[in-house]
Amino acid sequence: MSSDTTGGGAPRTGATFGEDTIADARELIARYPQSRSALLPLLHLVQSVEGHVSQEGMAFCAQQLGLSEAEVAAVATFYTMYKRKPCGEHLVSVCTNTLCAAMGGDAIYKRLQEHLGSDGAPLGHEEVAGTPGESGSLMLEHAECLAACDLAPVLQVNYEYFDNQTEQSAVELVDALRRGDKPHPTRGAPLSDFKTVERRLAGLLPDDDDEFWTEVDGPSQAVETVRGAQLAADRNWTAPPAPEDVPMPEVEAK
Template sequence: MTEAHEQARSAAREPSVDPATDPSTEEVFDADIHAKAREVIARYPHSRSALLPLLHLVQSVQGYVSREGITFCARHLDLSEAEVSGVVTFYTMYKRRPCGQHLVSVCTNTLCAALGGDAVYRRLCEHLGEDGRPLGHEETAGTPGEQGSITIEHAECLAACDLAPVLQVNYEYFDNQSPDSAVELVDALRDGDRPAPTRGAPLTDFRSAELQLAGFFPEEAEQSRSDVDAPTAAEETVRGARLARDRGWTAPAMPDDVALPEVEQK
């Protein structure tokens, strides 16, 4: 490790303002979260590189990134609150309002929309609304954080065009959805059930998923594996590769003597 890297780690361990005694955050984040924050920061040679996982850690506590969460990250990383806020407001995965127990993300990008994603989103908003008012983007049915509460959002792309229309619950996939199947899914969530995703890890709640995104899993190896090990590729996704393998199809080899095009000097 270079001297610069060691200095960066030291700086991360000893911020200019002690986050653990900061009165603006001490009522929200306990000693365990401060210890986890220091563990996250120690993974990186430059402390500011830990900002993204640290924001996930904040969301695992509050269900969103509050003003206290921004201050918490700024103090631990010795950044300005403006620098942290700029990142929070840039990425849609960081929420500015408290999320429900479950975050339901409906893909409304081009292919999903054409195959019914818009209809799924519209039906869920109507179903989860109250008094004739549909739920809106990033609004919550129920009390945020409590059992059965659901926050809904439309997502620009969930990278599953071959299984459209799709939605995610706490970032786990539910493929080939329809308005009716989506309503059945959210009703099960509101009743306290956790239906198995189409593929991916077993379903958890939003805050637990955020803790995993921050890099924390159960210490017991078998339990840790069960939280993340699951099939991730659907049959539709790998069908082409399997056909090529079974029929002996291969891509033509590139000749060794092909000259690469000249690249303009910068």
């Protein structure tokens, strides 16, 4: 749907964003002393409704925050987490930064491109296998560092980690997702879907404690990540204490 303007020049959005979404937006905006600070959460809220950030979604954010659509677009097009094309039920991000690439990330990404492609053409970056939003549909992307170099090569599904991947394990993972299964990540919260995760990234969490912990409970660390700390503890290694009085360098006044 497109957005238009009222006679006074204020943007008006269509029926995509109903009263519930407007109420969610107002709740998010109220958390900040300056309303424009809520732009990033509102863009995640838009993605939780649409599955991407459309022109109408940017108009909605602009209207709620009293910004121009150009100001919203400048932010939405800067961050890669905001998708300008409809996403699949799941977002599959393969790390192809230096270490993951050297450990097999490039090969994994190429294999998934070929496996998920159609008519002999590989699936491109931020393209969707299946119909966007429908069960089993996947958007594939290559990603910059996912901050898990000790577990390379890694990929994420809806920002949850699947560590120490191989070409075969990655293919098995996406096949399971396309069947409608939700394999448990190596660590982190149980797998859900892209729109649900976007609502959580907006900062809208379940009110019920049991529901909240069911959604987020999971191992948060890997053995490899804490191996150095464990080795230090086993050998009783400690860092030297910081000096109590450290003179501050002089700074020339300007």
